[in-house]
Structure formats: structure tokens, C-alpha cells
Amino acid sequence: MTLITDVRLRRVLDSRGNATVEADVLTESGGFGRGKAPSGASTGEYEAIELPANEAIARAREDAIPRLVGEVHAGNQRDVDAALHVADGTDDFSQIGANSAVAISMAAGKAGADVLGAPLYQHLGGTFRGNEFPTPLGNIIGGGEHAADATNIQEFLAAPVGAPSVEDAVFANAAVHQEVHDILAERDLPAGKGDEGAWAPSVTDDEAFEIMAEAVETIADDLGFAISFGLDVAAAELYDAEEDSYVYDDQVRSAEEQVEYIAQKVEEYDLVYVEDPFDEDDYEAFADLTEHVGDQTLICGDDLFVTNVERLQAGISAGAANSILIKPNQIGTLTDAVDAIELARDNLYASVVSHRSGETGDATIAHLAVATGAPFIKTGAVGGERTAKLNELIRIEDNAV
Ligand code: PGA
Ligand code: ZN
Numbered sequence: 001m002t003l004i005t006d007v008r009l010r011r012v013l014d015s016r017g018n019a020t021v022e023a024d025v026l027t028e029s030g031g032f033g034r035g036k037a038p039s040g041a042s043t044g045e046y047e048a049i050e051l052p053a054n055e056a057i058a059r060a061r062e063d064a065i066p067r068l069v070g071e072v073h074a075g076n077q078r079d080v081d082a083a084l085h086v087a088d089g090t091d092d093f094s095q096i097g098a099n100s101a102v103a104i105s106m107a108a109g110k111a112g113a114d115v116l117g118a119p120l121y122q123h124l125g126g127t128f129r130g131n132e133f134p135t136p137l138g139n140i141i142g143g144g145e146h147a148a149d150a151t152n153i154q155e156f157l158a159a160p161v162g163a164p165s166v167e168d169a170v171f172a173n174a175a176v177h178q179e180v181h182d183i184l185a186e187r188d189l190p191a192g193k194g195d196e197g198a199w200a201p202s203v204t205d206d207e208a209f210e211i212m213a214e215a216v217e218t219i220a221d222d223l224g225f226a227i228s229f230g231l232d233v234a235a236a237e238l239y240d241a242e243e244d245s246y247v248y249d250d251q252v253r254s255a256e257e258q259v260e261y262i263a264q265k266v267e268e269y270d271l272v273y274v275e276d277p278f279d280e281d282d283y284e285a286f287a288d289l290t291e292h293v294g295d296q297t298l299i300c301g302d303d304l305f306v307t308n309v310e311r312l313q314a315g316i317s318a319g320a321a322n323s324i325l326i327k328p329n330q331i332g333t334l335t336d337a338v339d340a341i342e343l344a345r346d347n348l349y350a351s352v353v354s355h356r357s358g359e360t361g362d363a364t365i366a367h368l369a370v371a372t373g374a375p376f377i378k379t380g381a382v383g384g385e386r387t388a389k390l391n392e393l394i395r396i397e398d399n400a401v
Contacts, residue, residue, distance in 0.1 A: 001027070001028060001029040001031075001073075001075070001115055002027045002028070002029070002031055002073040002074040002075030002076070002111065002112050002115045003027060003028040003070065003072075003073050003074075004025060004026070004027055004028075004068045004069050004070070004071070004072055004073070004074050004080075004108070004111075005026050005027060005028050005069060005070070006024075006025075006026040006069060007023060007024070007025050007026075007064075007065045007068055007069060007104060007107075008023070008024040008026075009021060009022070009023050009024075009057045009060055009061060009065075009100065009103070009104075010022050010057070011053045011054060011057060012036065012360070013360075014036075014038065014039055014358045014359060014360050014385075015195070015358055015359045015360065015383070015384075015385040016039075016041075016195060016357075016358045018039060018053075018358060019052070019053035019054070020036060020037050020038070020039055020053055020099060020103075020358070020360060021036070021037045021053050021056055021057055021060075021097070021099045021100050021103040022034065022035070022036045022037075022103060022360075023035050023036075023100070023103035023104045023106070023107040024107060025068075025074055025104065025107040025108045025110070025111040026111065027073075027074050027075075027111050027112075027114075027115055029115055030115075031074060031111040031112065031114040031115035032110075032111055032114055033074065033106070033107040033108060033109065033110025033111030033112070033113070033114055034107050034110065034362075035102070035103045035104065035105065035106030035107035035108075035109075035110065035362060035364060036103055036106075036360035036361070036362040037050075037098075037099035037100070037102050037103045037329055037360075038327075038329055038355060038356035038358055038359045038360060038362070039099070039329070039356055039357075039358035040327075040329075040330075040356045040357060040358065041145045041146060041195060041357045041358065042144060042145040042146070042154060042234045042236070042237050042303070042357070043303075044236065044280050044302065044303030044304075044306045044330065045236070045280055045303070046280065046303075046306045046308065046311060047092075047098070047306045047329075047330045047331075048092045048093040048094075048098035048101070048306075048329070048330060048331055048332040049092050049093055049094040049097065049098055050097060050098055050099045050329070051094075051096075051097030051099065051100075053099065055097065056096065056097025056099045056100040057100060059095060059096045059097060059100070060087075060096045060097065060100035060101070060104065063087045063088070063095065063096050064083070064084055064087035064088070064096050064100065064101075064104065067083045067086060067087045068080065068083055068084075068087075068104070068108075071083065073112075074108040074109075074111040074112040074115070075111075075112035075115060075116070075123075076112075077105075077108065077109055077112065077124070077334055077335055078335050080104070080105060080108040080109075080333075080335075081105055081333035081334065081335035081336065082335075084096070084101045084104060084105060084332070084333055085333075088101065088332075093332040098329055098330075098331070098332040099329065101332040101333055102328050102329040102332055102333065102334075105328070105332070105333040105334045105335070106328070106334060106362065106364045109123065109124065109334050109364070110364070119367065119396065119399070120364065120367035120371070121366075121367040121368075121370040121371040121396060122371075124334070124338070124367060124368065124371035124372075125371060126367075126370055126371030126372060126373065127400075128370055128396055128397065128400035128401070129373070130401060131164070131165075132373065133165070133166045133169075133370070133393070133397060134166075134353065134369040134370060134374045134375060134376055134377040134393070135159065135160060135161060135163065135169055135375065135376050135377070136160070136166075136169050136170055136173055136376070136377050136378075136379060136381075136390060136393065137157040137158070137159050137230065137273060137352070137376050137377070137378045137379075138157060138158040138159075138160075138172075138173025138174070138176065138177065138380065138381030139155045139156075139157055139194075139196045139197065139198040139232075139378070139380050139381060140156055140157065140158050140173070140176055140177050140180050140198055140199065140212060140215070140229075140381060141155075141156040141180060141198055141199050141200075141201070141203075141208045141211065141212060142154055142155045142156065142194045142196065142198035142199070142200060143194065143200055144234050144237055144238075145234065145237050145357075146194035146195040146196060146198070146200070146357050147192070147193075147194030147195065147198075147200030148200075149200075149202050150191075150194065150200035150201060150202060150203075151200075151201075151203065151204070151205050151208045152205050152238060152248045152249055153205050153208070153231055153232075153233050153234075154232050154233065154234035154237070155196070155198060155231065155232035155234070155275075156198070156208050156209070156212045156229060156230075156231060157229060157230045157231065157232065157273060157378070158172070158173045158176040158177075158212075158215075158216055158227060158229055158381065159227065159228045159229055159230050159272050159273055159376075160172035160173060160225065160226075160227045161226050161227070161228050161272060162220075162225035162226030162227065163225055163227075164225065165397060166393045166394055166396075166397040167394050167397060167398075168223070168225070170390045170391075170393065170394060172219060172223055172225075172227055173381040174381055174382060175219045175222070175223070176215050176216055176219045176227065176381070177197075177198075177199070177381040177382050179215040179218055179219055180199055180211060180212070180215045181199065183211050183214060183215060184199060184201050184211070189201045189202070189203060193383075194357075195357040195358065196355070196357050196359075196380045196383070196386065197380050197381060197382045197383035197386055198380070198381070204249070204250060205248070209265065209268075209269060212229050212269075213229070213269055216228065216229050228270060228271070228272040228273075229269065229271065229272070229273075230271050230272050230273025230274060230275070230297070230298070231265075231271060231273065231274050231275065231277075232275040232276060232302065232378075233262070233274065233275065233276050233277045233278075234275075234276050234302075234303070235258070235276050235277055235278050235279060236276065236279050236280045236303045239278075239279040240252075241279075245258075246258045255278070255279075255282065255285050258277065258278060258285065259278075259285055259288050259289050259292070262274060262277040262289055262293075263289060263292050263293050266293045266296060266297050267293070267296075270296075271297050272297055272298065273297060273298045273300065273323075273352075273376070274289075274297055274298070274299050274300065275300040275301075275302050275325060275352075276300070276301065276302045276303050276304060277289060277299070278304075280303040280304050280306075283304070283314065283315060283318040283320040284318070284320075286299065286301065286304060286315065286318070286320035286321045287318050287319045287320045290319055290320060290321055290322055291319065294321075294322050298322060298323040298350055298352075298376075299321045299322055299323060300321060300323035300324065300325050300350075300352055301315055301320065301321040301323070301324055301325065302325035302327070302354070304320070304321065305321075305324045305325065305340070306327075306330045306331065307324070307325070307326050307327055307328070307330040307331040307336065307337055307340045308330070308331055308336075308340065309336075309339055309340050309343050312324055312340055312343055312344060312349070313343065315349075316343075316347045316349065321349070322348070322349055322350065323344075323349055323350040323351070323352060324340060324341075324344045324349050324350075324351055324352070325352050325354050325378070326340060326341055326351050326352065326353045326354060326368070326374070327354050327355075327356060328364070328365070328368065329356065334364075334368065337368065338368075338371075338372060341372045341374065342372075345372075345373075350374075350375050350376070351372060351374040351375070351376075352374060352375070352376040352377065352378055353365050353368050353369035353372070353374045353376075353377045353378070354377070354378040354379070355378060355379040355380060355385075355386065355389065359380075359385035359386065360385055360388075361384065361385055361388040362388070363388050363389045363391075363392035365377065365379065365389055366379070366389045366390075366392040366393045366396065367392070367396070369393075370393070370396055377389070377393070
């Protein structure tokens with residue numbers, strides 16, 4: 001019933017105004033699914049390869065579509081994704097582009113779900129389990145590669161860990177975002193927004209820590225449940241390999257000093273989440289920090305692991321981090337993303353399903369997070385392409401309870 005009868009690929013806009021790949025998958029029985037590829041700015045060195053949208057589309061039309069149409073059932077995600085790998089023939093999707101691959105993979109998943117008349121998360125093998133929903137991490141203040149003249153740390157993330165429901169958690173993050181706006185206005189610090197909708201004021205990292213602490217405390221008091229916060233340092237962007245040091249606007253930290261600095265911030269602000277505090281090749285520093293504060297906070301590998309089971313396995317062996325960021329476009333298919341989540345789960349690493357800084361209205365990651373029981377999802381706090389996922393989570397909860 002779910003035999004693929006057509007795959008259409010086109011160039012559409014992403015949230016930064018760049019071209020990205022949109023895929024439509026149609027099946028024999030009239031099933032339909034549409035997927036759109038996101039795109040990173042602070043991309044990891046070991047990610048699957050994104051090609052210019054035009055090129056990715058042309059190559060996928062030539063190499064991948066003939067292996068899918070009339071050949072593979074959209075309802076069998078592993079078959080679809082295996083066919084994409086065979087069509088590509090490389091280990092990083094550099095032939096057809098990870099952007100074409102992920103758009104087709106997600107579109108096929110949705111077409112399979114459509115035929116069943118089931119939500120995508122159920123088709124991917126999951127159930128919505130009441131209070132075990134993925135807690136949204138909301139990007140509230142940020143800089144790095146996502147905004148000029150702002151913080152060095154890429155993201156300060158609200159974490160409404162005490163929220164009783166998805167809906168409460170989503171609105172808590174939006175309230176923290178609003179509260180930070182008010183604090184910045186009081187301090188006469190006008191701010192635009194970065195690529196993910198976070199405020200991008202011209203403040204030091206220390207000032208951003210203070211503002212976040214104040215905002216989450218105020219909103220937690222208002223709402224009556226715990227809200228913590230965390231970071232995505234995106235430290236590979238700060239790392240100077242020749243000097244083996246991290247270059248901030250106000251100081252330079254050696255790798256050892258970076259471990260101390262992050263550990264001290266975890267203690268001082270009770271951070272619940274720290275992503276990419278070190279360069280993407282420094283498993284040792286990740287292991288060192290995990291040893292020190294891994295029992296108090298999630299230490300998450302994004303550029304470190306790039307949703308790749310081999311890199312995750314190396315991290316597990318080294319004791320590096322205790323959590324993995326899951327971005328389907330870093331690895332190219334839903335199946336590869338699910339495999340990374342399963343390896344993580346078997347080794348007690350928490351999975352955090354994530355958007356990219358360049359996004360679309362595609363809400364697949366909301367379903368992936370629910371399907372796999374991920375404890376967190378990173379998808380911004382405000383802005384249409386971010387709220388597309390947050391509102392989908394609210395709908396999943398509403399339809400399930
Ligand atoms: P990117 O940033 O999508 O620009 O890579 C997001 C992140 O680093 O988590
Ligand atoms: Zn990151």
C-alpha cells in the first residue's frame with residue numbers, strides 16, 4: 001500500500017532566506033508526506049555534507065529517485081533510508097547531499113504515517129507517555145555564529161524542568177523570553193534577535209548569566225514550577241587549535257581553564273544542561289568535565305557526536321559527555337538518527353532532539369522526540385519556524401491525553 005509512486009523535489013526558502021530542499025513523497029494508495037531540510041551555521045566538522053540546494057536536488061533526481069519510485073515502500077523507513085544510502089554510495093551523503101536525503105527520509109516517514117492514518121510519532125514506533133514528554137529547551141539569549149556583537153556563548157537556554165505539561169513548558173519558555181526583553185529594556189540594552197529568535201544583546205557572557213538567572217527565577221515564581229537554565233557553548237567556534245585555547249572577547253582560556261570555567265558555572269547557576277563546552281575533537285576534556293560535574297548536569301555532544309553512532313561509541317568508551325544532540329540532517333536519515341538514540345539509550349546517554357539555526361515549518365523533530373522518549377527537545381522559544389515544532393508538541397499532547 002505504501003509503495004512509493006512519485007518523489008518530487010523543489011527548492012524552497014528557509015528561515016534565513018537561503019534555499020533548502022523540500023521533498024514530497026506519494027504512495028500507491030494516495031499517501032502523501034512532505035519534508036524540508038534544515039541547515040546549520042555553526043556546523044560540526046564531521047557532519048554529513050549539505051550540498052547547494054540546486055545541486056542536491058539534481059543529484060538526488062538522478063541517483064536516488066529511480067531507486068525509490070516503484071521500488072520501496074514509504075511505510076518501511078529502514079528500506080527507504082537504506083535505498084538513500086545505496087543511491088549515495090558515500091559515508092557522508094556527499095553524492096546526493098544530506099539535505100536531499102533528510103528531506104526525502106522525513107517525507108517518506110510522513111507518507112507512511114498518512115497511509116496508516118496515524119501520527120508520525122506512532123508510525124516511528126512511539127507512544128506519548130503522559131508526563132514523560134520531551135521538555136523544550138528554549139533559546140533565550142544568544143550570539144556566537146547566530147548573531148554579531150552579542151555573547152560569545154552561542155545559546156543561553158531556559159529549561160522548564162518542573163513544568164507539568166508540554167503546554168506549560170512551551171509557555172514558560174515564551175514567558176522567560178518576554179521577561180528577558182523587559183530586563184534588557186530596563187537596562188537600556190536594545191537587542192535584535194539572532195537566527196533562532198533568541199535576544200542578541202551586546203552584553204558580556206557574565207551579564208547574560210545574570211539576566212538569565214533573574215528571568216527564570218521571576219517566571220518560575222509566577223508560574224509555580226521549577227525553571228532552570230543551560231548553555232550551548234558551541235566551543236568549536238571559539239577554539240584556536242594552534243594555541244589550544246578558547247578565545248573569548250574578554251579573555252583567552254586554556255583547555256584546562258575551560259574545564260574549570262564551565263564546572264564553576266554549573267555550580268554557580270545550577271545549570272542543568274551544557275552543550276559543546278569544548279572543541280569537537282577534545283573527547284578528553286569532555287570526559288574530564290563529565291567526571292567532575294556529570295552527576296549534576298547533562299553534558300551534551302553536538303559537534304562532538306554529530307548524531308553519528310561511531311563518534312558516539314568513541315565518546316561512550318572515553319566517558320565523554322552523558323548526552324547526545326540529535327539532528328537528523330547531521331547524519332542524513334531518520335533511521336540513522338533513531339540508531340544514534342538507541343545506542344545512547346543503551347548506554348544511559350540522554351538524547352536531545354534538535355532544530356538547526358536555519359529552519360523551516362517542518363515539525364518532524366517534535367514527532368521524533370516523542371517517538372523515542374527523548375527527555376529534551378531543542379527548538380527555540382519563539383518565531384514561526386520554531387513555534388511550528390512547539391505547537392506540534394502541544395497538539396500531540398492534546399490528542400494523546
Ligand atoms: P547550528 O546551531 O544549527 O547553527 O549548527 C545549533 C547548535 O549548535 O546547536
Ligand atoms: Zn550546538
